[in-house]
Amino acid sequence: MIRTTPRQIGGGRSREALVAQAQASIARGSKSFAFASMLFDKPTRERAHLxxxxxRRCDDIVDGQDHGGELKLDSSSTVDRVEAIRILTHRALEGQPTADNEFDALGQVASESKLTREMCDDVIDGFALDAIGWRPRTEADLMRYCYHVAGSVGVMMAHVMGVPLDANETFDRACDLGLAFQLNNIARDISEDDAAGRCYLPEEWLAEMDIPPGQHMKPQYRKQLVKLTRRLVDLASQHEAAARLGAGQLRFRQRWAVLAAANIYGAIGREVVRRGDAAxxxxxxxxxxxxxxHTTAAFKEAISGSFEPETMPEWTRGRLLVAARMAGPVADVPRTPIRDEDVRRKED
Structure with a gap:
């Protein structure tokens, strides 16, 4: 008789060990997020780190790097790497050991925060786009990518913070914050992405500026690139403003942390714009x-409340979810034969 592996939250590792490893990872990989997360209460902070x-681990596996360092893609297939990520993720969610601290950490936080396979697959689908060398053709493509790699993570963070499952408006705003973060990151990392053979500026945007594909970092196109970057940061600002509104539904320390993160990441985009062609x-x-x-300003805003934006973003979570599902694989058609005894009359 074959024995099945018993379900063990966190792959059988102690929660304390997983949290300690996660804290070391965030301290090394994202000083901005690590700083803002210190404002959370301890349970929320630990789950956020997990x-x-x-x-971070998924991102590094796909890119063949260590904590966001220089991209070093080896000869192994990135598509295979993404498939390995998906398998390990599903295994962690099922409470099975993965032999990897970070995936076991996911199993731990998923059990505490009701994170689902669908949520995780939304994030992994973003890595899958990078694995096949995908590039956005339209603004809609760009925003769908941002949803996968960041907006969906914002939704997961809302679950980590204990947002009620029926608080759809708050989940929408959490998605907005993730979108804002990613758009600012794209603006900042245009040169690094280009060196790795990637570009997240929509082809239609480049065509509007008469920039040939793959040439946007050439000196002769720098002025046009600055305009496109401003467009990215303007989009980020719209989603950031909406996210600030949603922060008002959170508990005080959570609200403070979210607003601090919005300030810090928003400042990145604004600094890119300020630098112009030297960005x-x-x-x-x-x-x-x-x-x-930025944290002090966030404290004041957490007390006084945030201003409601004049207009809400065009790219809503619902719209992006539809785009993501439409772009996904077609569901299998059931192949069960249809009974016909009651349809065709038997001959006498």
Whole structure:
């Protein structure tokens, strides 16, 4: 008789060990998120770190890098890497050991926060796009990608913070925050992405500026690139404003942390715009003094409340979910034969 592996939350590892490993990962991989997450209450902070560790690990596996360092893609298939991520993720969600701390960390936080396979697959589908060398043709394509790699993570973070399952408006705003983060990151990392053979600027945007495909980092197109970057950051600002509105539905420390993160990541995009054509000469980052300043401003806003945007973003979570599902594989058609005894009259 074959014995099945018993279900073990966190792959059988202690929660304390998983949290310690996750905290080390975030301290190394994202100083901005690590700083903002310190404002959470301890349970929320630990769950946020567990989720981050999984996201970071997936990103590094796909890119063949370590904590966001220089891209070093080896000869192994990126498509195979994504499939391995999906298998390990599903195994972790089923409470099975994965022999990987970060995937076991996902199993732990999923059990505590009601994270589902569908949520995780939405994130993995973004990695799958990168694995096949995908590039956005339209703004809709860009926003669908941002939903996969960041908006869906925002929704998962809302679950981590204990947002009620029927609070759809709050989940929408959490998605907006993820979209804002990713759009600012894209603006900042245009040069690094180009060096790795990637471009997240829609082809239609490039065509509008008469920039040939793959040539956007050439000096002669720098002025046009600055305009496109401003367009990215303007989109990010719209979603950031909507996210601030949703923060009002959170508990105070959660609201403070979310607003601090919005300030810090928003400052990245605004600094890229401020630098103009020198934006990619050196990487934009937020120093400790500015992080403290943004956190202080977030504290005041957490008390006073956020202003409602004049207009809400065009790219809603519902719209992006539909786009994601439409772009996914077609569901299998049931192949069970249809009984016909009651349809055709038997001959006498």
């Amino acid at each position: 989720l981050y560790a999984w996201c 990619w000469d050196r990487r934009v980052h937020t120093g400790l003094f500015n992080k403290i300043r």
